[in-house]
Amino acid sequence: MELLRFATAGSVDDGKSTLIGRLLYDTKSIFEDQLESIERTSRDRGDEHTNLALLTDGLRAEREQGITIDVAYRYFATPKRKFIIADTPGHIQYTRNMVTGASTANLALILVDARNGLVEQSRRHAFIASLLRVPHLVLCVNKMDLVDYDEETFERIRGEFRTFASKLDIGDLAAIPVSALHGDNVVSRSPNMPWYEGPSLLHHLEEVHIASDRNLRDVRFPVQYVIRPQHQTNKELHDYRGYAGQVAGGIMKPGDDVLVLQSGLTSTIESIDTADGPVDEAFAPMSVVVRLKDDIDISRGDMLCRPNNSPKATQDIEAMICWLSPDVPLTVRGMYAVKHTTRNVRAQVRDLEYRIDVNTLHRDETADSLTLNEIGRVQLRTTQPLFVDEYRRNRITGSFLLIDEASGATVGAGMVL
Amino acid sequence: MTSAPTYELTNLQWLEAEAIHIFREVAAEFERPVLLFSGGKDSVVMLHLAAKAFAPAKIPFPVLHVDTGHNFDEVLEFRDRTVERLGVRLVVASVEESIAKGRVRERPDGIRNPLQTVTLLDAIQEGQYDAVFGGARRDEEKARAKERVFSFRDEFGQWDPKNQRPELWNLYNGRHHKGEHIRVFPLSNWTELDIWQYIADQRIELPSIYFAHEREVFRRDNMWLSVGKHTTPRENEEIVTIKVRFRTVGDAPITGAVESTAETYEDIVAEVAATRMTERGATRADDRLTEAAMEDRKKEGYF
Numbered sequence: 008m009e010l011l012r013f014a015t016a017g018s019v020d021d022g023k024s025t026l027i028g029r030l031l032y033d034t035k036s037i038f039e040d041q042l043e044s045i046e047r048t049s050r051d052r053g054d055e056h057t058n059l060a061l062l063t064d065g066l067r068a069e070r071e072q073g074i075t076i077d078v079a080y081r082y083f084a085t086p087k088r089k090f091i092i093a094d095t096p097g098h099i100q101y102t103r104n105m106v107t108g109a110s111t112a113n114l115a116l117i118l119v120d121a122r123n124g125l126v127e128q129s130r131r132h133a134f135i136a137s138l139l140r141v142p143h144l145v146l147c148v149n150k151m152d153l154v155d156y157d158e159e160t161f162e163r164i165r166g167e168f169r170t171f172a173s174k175l176d177i178g179d180l181a182a183i184p185v186s187a188l189h190g191d192n193v194v195s196r197s198p199n200m201p202w203y204e205g206p207s208l209l210h211h212l213e214e215v216h217i218a219s220d221r222n223l224r225d226v227r228f229p230v231q232y233v234i235r236p237q238h239q240t241n242k243e244l245h246d247y248r249g250y251a252g253q254v255a256g257g258i259m260k261p262g263d264d265v266l267v268l269q270s271g272l273t274s275t276i277e278s279i280d281t282a283d284g285p286v287d288e289a290f291a292p293m294s295v296v297v298r299l300k301d302d303i304d305i306s307r308g309d310m311l312c313r314p315n316n317s318p319k320a321t322q323d324i325e326a327m328i329c330w331l332s333p334d335v336p337l338t339v340r341g342m343y344a345v346k347h348t349t350r351n352v353r354a355q356v357r358d359l360e361y362r363i364d365v366n367t368l369h370r371d372e373t374a375d376s377l378t379l380n381e382i383g384r385v386q387l388r389t390t391q392p393l394f395v396d397e398y399r400r401n402r403i404t405g406s407f408l409l410i411d412e413a414s415g416a417t418v419g420a421g422m423v424l
Numbered sequence: 425m426t427s428a429p430t431y432e433l434t435n436l437q438w439l440e441a442e443a444i445h446i447f448r449e450v451a452a453e454f455e456r457p458v459l460l461f462s463g464g465k466d467s468v469v470m471l472h473l474a475a476k477a478f479a480p481a482k483i484p485f486p487v488l489h490v491d492t493g494h495n496f497d498e499v500l501e502f503r504d505r506t507v508e509r510l511g512v513r514l515v516v517a518s519v520e521e522s523i524a525k526g527r528v529r530e531r532p533d534g535i536r537n538p539l540q541t542v543t544l545l546d547a548i549q550e551g552q553y554d555a556v557f558g559g560a561r562r563d564e565e566k567a568r569a570k571e572r573v574f575s576f577r578d579e580f581g582q583w584d585p586k587n588q589r590p591e592l593w594n595l596y597n598g599r600h601h602k603g604e605h606i607r608v609f610p611l612s613n614w615t616e617l618d619i620w621q622y623i624a625d626q627r628i629e630l631p632s633i634y635f636a637h638e639r640e641v642f643r644r645d646n647m648w649l650s651v652g653k654h655t656t657p658r659e660n661e662e663i664v665t666i667k668v669r670f671r672t673v674g675d676a677p678i679t680g681a682v683e684s685t686a687e688t689y690e691d692i693v694a695e696v697a698a699t700r701m702t703e704r705g706a707t708r709a710d711d712r713l714t715e716a717a718m719e720d721r722k723k724e725g726y727f
Contacts, residue, residue, distance in 0.1 A: 010435045038699075077588065079569045080562045082615045089435040091613055103590055110592035218432055232448040236481035244480055251477070253445040253594065258431065282476035290431045292594075294444035294477070307452050331590050346595050349452070406593045415576075415599030417589045 008084070011217060014093040014108035014141065016132040017118030022149045026118065026187035027081060027094055030209065033194040036083035078104050087213040102365060102380035103331045105132060106420055109139035110406070113217045116145045116208075121154045121184070124164045130171055131365045137175035138327060138382070138422065140402055142220045144172070144180045145211060151200065152186040158202040174368065176399075179215070183208050221291045222401045226257030226265070227318060228311040229348035229394075229404070234296055249280055249296035250305055255348065255403035256396075257313070259289045259297070266314040267305055268394045273314055274301040291403070308350040310394045310404075318394040318404055324354070324387040325424045327398075328409070330377040332418035335411060337377040337385070343419065347393045347407035354409070358386040377419075384424070398422035436622050440473065443610040445594060446573060447477035450555045450608050451484050453598050457555040457608075458515070458548075461487040461507075463499040463631055464673040466559030466611060468506070469619055472628050473610060474557070475510055486513040488551070490544050492536040493520040494654040494676040502631040517547035534654075537675040541726045545581040548605060555598065557608045563615040573612045579603040581725030620696045624689035635692070636669040636684045647680030 017023035031037050045061040052058075081092040093108030095101070109115055115136040119129050136144055146168050154160045165182040172180055183192055184203055191197035194209045206214065231252040238244035259265075263276045279289045280296040289295045297311065312318060330337050337356060345354045362374035362383040377383045398405030409419030433441065450457050459474060461467045474483045487507060507514040519536050522528045522543045531539070548556060562569045572588050574596045589597055598606050611619070623630065641648040641664060642657040648668055649655050655677045657663055668681035669692075686692040 008435045009432060010438045077570045077585070078590075079566075080613070081569065082563045082613075084435075084615070084617070089615075089618075107590045107592050111594075218430060221431075223431055231445070232452045234478060234481050247480060251448050253441060280480075282479035292438065292441050292445075293433065294441040294448070296479075344599075346597060349449075403593065406595070408592065408595050408597060410597055410599060415597070415601070417591075417597045420590070420592050 008087070008089055009217070010089050010091065011114065011212060011215070012091045012093065012112050013114040013116055013212065014095060014105065014112040014136075015116045015118065016095055016105050016108075016128075016135075017149075018126070018128050021118040021120050022187045023094070023118050026147065026149065026185070026193065027092060029187045029190055029193050030092075031081065031083050033190060034083045034085055034209070078108050085209065085213055090212065101128070102131070102135065102329060102382070105135050106139060106329045106331070109136055109141050110402075110420070112139075112141050113220055114143040114145060114212070114215060115141040116147055118147045118149050119164060119168075121148050121150045121157075121160055121164065125167050125171070127366045129168070133168070133172055133175060133177070134365055134368065137172075137177050138329075140176075140399060140422075142178045142217070143215050144177050145208070146180065146182040147208065148182065148184045149187050151184045151191060152189055156184075156191075156197075156199045158200070161203070181205070181211055181215075183211065222256040223258055223290055224256070225316050225318075225396065225401065226259055226263070226311070226313045227255040227396070227401060227404050228252050228259065228265075228297060229255055229350075230305055230307055230309045230311065231349045232307060233305070247298075248302070249298050250311070251294070251296045252311075252349070253294045254289050254291045256291055256401050257316075259295075259311075260287065261285075264314055265299065265311045266317055267303065268310045268312065268317065268320055269392060270303065270305075270309070272301075272303050274299040274303060276300075308348075310348065312394075318396045320392045320394050322389045322392050324389060324393065324395065324407075324421075326385055326387060326407075326421040327382060327424060328377060328385050328422075329382045329420045330379060330418065331420060332411065332416060333379045334414070334416070335418060337383075337409075337419060339375055342412065344410040344412050345387075345389060345393070345407055345421075346410060347395070348404060350391070350393060352389045352391045352393065353412075354387040354389040356385055357388050360384040360386065385421075387421075395423045397424060436618065436625060439614055439618060440476070440622070442594075442613065443470075443473045444477040446596070446608060446610040447474050447557075449596055450557070450598070451478070454555040454606070456551065456553050457485040457557065458551060458553040459483075459485060459487045459557040460544075460559065461489050461503065461514075462559075462673060463489075463503045463506075464559070465619060465623065465630055465634060466561065468628060468630055469614075469622060470557060470559045470610060471506065471510070471512075472626065483510060483512045486515050488515045488517060488547060488553075488556075490540050490547065491516050491518045491520070492540060492675045493518065494536055496631070496633055496650075496652075496670075496673065496676055498633050499631045499673055502629075506629075515547070515551065517543050519543045522546065535675060535678050537678060540675075541581075541724055545725050548581065554600065554605050555608055556605060557610060559611055560609050561611050561614050561616070561619075571609065571612070573609055574598055575607040575609065576600065577605050577607055577725065581605075583607075583723050583725070585723070617693070617696050620689075620693045624693050627689070631673065633670045633673065636667050636687045638665055639668050639681065640665050641668060641681055645680075648683065649680060650676065652676060 049058045079094045095104040095108040161184040185192045234249040236244045277298040361370040361372045396404040405423040407421045528539045640651040642661040669684040686695045
């Protein structure tokens with residue numbers, strides 16, 4: 008069974024929580040005691056229907072205020088796939104949360120209300136999904152029941168969205184008319200919209216082709232940890248030296264030549280080990296242990312790649328940064344700790360080229376800081392080289408965090424250009 | 425006919441790879457990690473994954489058992505055998521000792537689950553642990569659905585759900601000052617069914633009480649409680665012998681058994697796949713206290 012991770016985005020009234028509740032309910036992923044609990048709470052609050060949205064509001068403050076504060080992760084499975092939903096709230100800290108949810112998603116689901124069509128937020132969500140390189144996008148036009156399941160309304164919204172999306176870099180786009188409240192086109196095709204010939208939402212989630220989303224071309228293996236059992240009695244284990252890590256790109260095989268960054272030395276893969284024995288091949292995102300034929304000095308933060316295909320080793324990074332801190336802004340000349348693959352370095356912001364308005368895509372070149380939820384293009388100079396790929400080529404070797412050195416807080420998310 | 429390789433991982437392979445990555449990150453970036461081990465299935469899976477992450481070397485950190493003194497014998501025996509087999513050091517933090525030292529007071533109802541928090545935090549301070557692996561899963565409970573894989577705790581062990589670090593890609597920020605620590609949850613993305621499918625797939629040994637067996641039980645709060653050293657029925661509670669198994673293993677007086685005939689891994693996977701109650705709702709009295717019971721305990725530093 009495969010795994011598909013998707014992020015949902017929509018504003019409070021788009022019915023996002025209802026849609027998720029519907030997916031969980033109709034795939035029998037809600038348990039009786041959970042259902043009883045939300046039925047009780049719905050009654051206590053005087054809600055007319057059992058409020059499926061309550062399933063996704065985990066914290067006391069959220070239930071009290073009827074809002075969602077943080078990214079919540081939900082799980083459900085069908086016989087075909089297991090799904091992890093990153094459910095991101097639409098209002099408070101919307102960009103920060105959606106960026107977080109989208110960073111690990113194969114697919115982003117954008118919800119709009121059929122009565123209102125595209126709103127500012129829909130465009131923002133589409134922009135963030137494209138910025139974070141979520142490979143698949145689904146536009147769910149919800150509340151079709153409230154527009155009499157009208158084909159023209161759906162087509163108009165879809166057309167408008169396509170026009171906007173053409174300005175962005177979006178790989179695969181699908182549009183589905185649904186009613187989350189009544190379940191139309193959520194799990195099965197709705198008889199209320201015979202004009203719609205595409206799949207139901209769940210069917211699309213089960214079938215969308217995600218195999219080619221990962222980078223299988225460029226070998227990238229950030230060394231995480233060196234395994235040396237130093238066994239006293241077992242001779243073989245005494246000399247064992249393996250480099251543990253999670254493959255970030257490409258396909259590695261025993262016998263392959265590798266280049267080691269940062270030393271620039273080359274060697275050959277002797278064996279690729281796992282606790283269950285050696286394997287013939289390793290590819291992203293497998294966690295393995297690589298042994299090399301030559302005894303060379305390699306430690307955490309180094310990267311294995313191919314001699315003729317290596318990432319850029321550089322101290323000058325051009326990147327899009329999404330600012331995540333409510334407490335401190337990004338400022339030019341500011342110093343931050345950087346976490347990139349298994350490397351920890353420091354970096355100074357040399358220049359903020361522009362700040363982008365996430366609603367209009369307008370670039371403000373006079374900006375001199377980024378505050379919470381703002382996105383901009385920056386130049387960084389790092390204290391040590393990083394081994395980077397463009398984020399568009401590899402979401403693992405192209406991404407990094409900026410960390411505030413005083414508080415330790417994660418303040419920025421970076422994508423290498 | 426052989427098909428071309430698809431370079432796809434199954435759900436379980438993906439979860440395993442993610443957990444192994446998390447273990448190695450912690451071992452590389454922290455001074456003194458420790459793994460919470462109760463003998464419950466989630467902590468058994470966690471320990472199994474830790475062993476895989478560092479093979480052929482040994483697990484490079486100790487395991488910590490917060491012992492309520494209310495244990496199932498089968499679980500203690502299993503615990504000792506498992507740490508022996510893996511060659512890891514076992515640290516036991518005893519709630520009974522905390523009571524004797526006056527750190528906590530026994531509750532009138534005799535339930536020790538809530539008392540564990542003090543014992544745990546004391547043990548973390550004493551051991552100067554800076555990373556504490558826990559087996560919590562996000563599907564277990566709604567407050568946990570919002571917890572990070574690396575969850576920051578202040579010097580009092582408190583969790584602040586409104587002030588969590590955003591967690592992106594596979595980059596985990598473990599920065600902390602002296603006295604603070606990070607709770608690490610390598611099983612965050614696993615569901616109960618994933619755990620069981622993985623246990624079955626890997627043939628991971630578990631305490632025998634997870635499998636259906638004849639046991640003397642009595643009914644309380646809509647749960648089957650085991651008759652034992654720490655749980656005695658009240659006058660009106662009738663003892664019956666039926667076939668049960670445990671879905672979770674916790675403080676014995678509040679851990680309920682479920683009626684079951686599932687004796688093999690495969691039986692249990694089938695049973696879990698068909699069940700209509702969450703494991704906590706079905707078997708843990710502590711989570712039924714209030715709507716936000718888990719959130720409140722977590723804020724104070726609970727697992």
